[in-house]
Amino acid sequence: MIESPTLHTSHTIPIDELMALSVEEYNKERPFPADRMKKIPLWKKLWNERRLKKLINKLLDDIGPYVPEIREHMDEPGEIPASVMDEVKALLIDAMKTIDEKKLLFERPFLAHFIEQGYLDVAETFIFRTRNEDSRLDNAEVFQALRNVWIMNSLQLCWEIPLALTPPMYAYSLLYPYTDNMLDDPNISPEAKQTFNRRLGKVLAGEHLSSNEPVEQRIFALVEMIKDDFPQAHFPPVTESIQLIHEGQVKSLLQSSGPPLSQEEIRTISFFKGGTSVLADAYLIKGTLTREESTFAFHYGAFLQLLDDLQDKDTDETERNQTLFSRKQDKAAVDQEIRRLITYIFTVNTVDTEDSSAAALMKDVISQCTLLMVMEAVGKNPETVTRSLYKELESFSNVRLTFYKELENKASDILKTN
Template sequence: MIDALHLHTNNTIPIDELMASAVGEYTKERPFPADRFKTVPLWKKLWNERRLKKLINKLLDDIEPYLPEIKEHRDAPSELSASTLNALKVLVTGTMHAIDAEHLLFERPFLTHFIDQGYLDVAEAFIFKASKEDGQLSHEEVFQALRNVWIMNSLQLCWNLPLELTPPIYAYSMLYPYTDNLLDNPMISPETKDDFNQRLGKALAGERLSSNDKAEQRIFTLVEHISTHFPPTRFPLVTESIQLIHEGQVKSLLQSNGMSLDQEEIRTISFFKGGTSVLADAYLVKGTLTSDEMAFAFHYGAFLQLLDDLQDKETDEEVGSQTLFSSKKDKAAVDQEIRRLITYIFTVNKREPEESVPFSRMKDVISQCTLLMVMEAVGKSPGSVTQSLYKELETFSHVRLTFYKELENRLSEIFKNE
C-alpha cells in the first residue's frame, strides 16, 4: 500500500494514522497524471455523442410501451410483472453493452463489468426491499442509499467476496437517507440535531432506544439489525467504525453553522467524514480488516467525499456549506483543487505488484469512473474553472463536457409525467 502504512488492528481503529496518511497523500506535490489519459479528437467526441443519442433514443422508444405499468407502480416496483422487469433489464443491459462495445464513454468495458458482476441484480433486490419496507422514501432517497450499496459491492469485488446484498449492507445503506436528510435539513434547529446526535450515539454504542418519531425509530431499528449481525462483543471494530462515521457527521455540521473555517479545518472535516464512511462500509463487508484494507477504504471514502463536494459546489455555495470547492471563489484555486483530487484518485488506485487481479481491475474501474464524474461536474459548471483546465479535461473526455448534462436530461425523460 502507498507509503507502506504500518497500522495496528489490535483493539482500536488507528484513526489518527489513517487521517495523517490520507491528508498527506492528498497534499503531497505530484505531477498531474496526464500521461494516464488518452486524448480523444473532436471528431471522435462528436461521433460518440451521435451514437449515444441514437442508443438512448432507441432505449426510450423501446421502453415506452412499458411506461404505463412503470408509472402505475412507481412507488411499489415489486408489483411490476416479472415479464416487464426482465424486458426492462434486457433493454438497459443491451444499451450498456453497446456503449461499451463502441467505446463511447470508456476505453475499456467498465459498464459491462458492472453488469457481469451482478450490480443490477443487487440494485433490483435493494430497491424491492427498500420500497416494500418504506414506501414513503422518494426515488432520490432510494438512489442515495443505493449508491452506498454499490460502493460496498465494489469492496466485495476488490476482496474477491461474493457480490450480494447482505443484511448489514442493506441496513447501513438505508441509514444514509434517514440521517443525512435530518442533519442536512436547514429547517431543523441545531438544538434538535444535537439532541438526535446524542441519542444516535447511544444507539451506536449498543443502547436500545425507542422514539415516537417514525424516521428516528427506523434509524434505531436499522442500528439494531447491524448489531445483531455483528455483535459488538465479537466485532468491536465494526461498532467503532460506525461510531466514527457518526462522529464525522457531527463534525461536518461545523461546515454549515455559520462559523468561518480555514482550509485546513475544512479539509480535516471532509477527510474524516468521507474516510470513515467507506471505512465503515469495509468493516460491514468483511467484519475484520487488514492494515492495507483499512488504508484503501479510508482513501476511497476521502476522495468520494471530495468528489461529492465538487458535484455540490454551487448548491453548497447557496446554503453556505463550506467545502474545499465551495469555499473557493478564485477559478485558479478551484483548478488546483480539482487537479489535486484527480492526482489523489490515481495515486490511491495505482496497481501494486502483490495485489490480486480482481483488485487491480476494480481499481481501474474506480479511477476511470470517478474521472468521468469529475468531467461531468466540470461540464455542468464550466464557469467554476478556468478555460485552460476545462479544455484540458475535455481533451481526455470521450464526449464534450457539456454533453454529460444533455445525456442526463435525456435519460431523466424516462421518469417524466409521473
C-alpha cells in the same frame, strides 16, 4: 479552532493514522497524471455523442410501452409484473453492453463484467425491498442509498467476494438518507438535531432506546439490524466504524452552522467524514480488515467526499456550506484543487504487484469513473474553472464536456416517473 478529529470511542481502528496518511497523500506535490489518460480527438467525441444519442433515444422508445405500468406501481414495486421488469432490465443491459463494446464513455470496457457479476440484480433487490418497507422515501433518497450499495459492491469485487445484498449492507446504506437528510433539514432546529445525535450515539454504543418518532424508530431498527449480524462483543471494529461515521456527520455540521473555518479545518472534516463512510462499508463487508484494506477504503471515501463537494459547489455556495470548493471563488484556485484531487485519485489507485487481477481492474475502473465525474461536474459548470483546465480535461473525455448535461437529461427521462 477545530483540532484534527481524535476518536474517543475507538480502540482497534487506527483512525488518527488513517487521517494523517490520507491528508498527507492529498497534500503531496506531484505531477498531474496526464500520462495515465488517453487523449480523444474531436471527431471521435462527436461520433461517440451521435451513437449515445441514438442509443438512448432507442432505449426510451423501447421502454415507453412499459412506463405506465411501472409508474402505476412505483410505490409498490412488488406489484410490477415480472415480465415487465425482465423486459426493461434486458433493454437496459443491451444498452450498457453497447456502451461498453463501442467504448462510448470508457476506454476500458467493464459494464458487461459488472452486469455478469450481479450489479443490476443487487440494485433491483435493494430498490424493491426499500420501496416495500418504506414508501415515504422519494426516488432521490433511494438512489442516494443505492449509490452506497454500489460502492460496497465495488469493494466486494475488489476483494473477490461474491456480490450480494447482505442485511448489514442494506441497513447501513439506508442510514445515510435518513440521518443525513435529518441533519441537513433546515426545518429541524439545532437543538432537535443535537438531541437526535446524542440518542443515536447511545444506540450505537449499545443502549436500547425506544422512540415515538417514525424516522428515529427506523434508524434505530437499522442499527439493530447491523448488530444482529455483527455483535459488538465479537466484531468491535464494525461498531466502532459506524460510531466513527456518526462522529463525522456531527463534525460536518460545523460546515453549515458554525463559524468560518480555515482551509485546513474544512479539509480535516471532509476527509474524516468521507473516509470513515467507506471505512464502515468495508468493515460491514468483511468484519475485519488488514491495514492495506482499511487504508484503501479510507482513501476511497475521502476522494468520493471531495467529488461530492465539487459536484455540489453551486448549491453549497448558495446555502453557505463550507467545503474545499465552495469557499474558492478564484478560478485558478479551483483549478489547483481539482488537479490535486485527480492526482490523489490516480495515486491511491495505482496498481501494485501484490494486487489481484480483480483489485487491479477495480482500481482502473474507479480511476476512470471518478475522472468522468470530475469532467461531468466541470462540463455542467464551466464558469468555475479556467479555460485552460476546461480544455485539458475535455481533451481526455470521450465526449465534449457540454454533452454530460445532455446525457444526464436523457438519463433522467429514462428514470422519470411523473
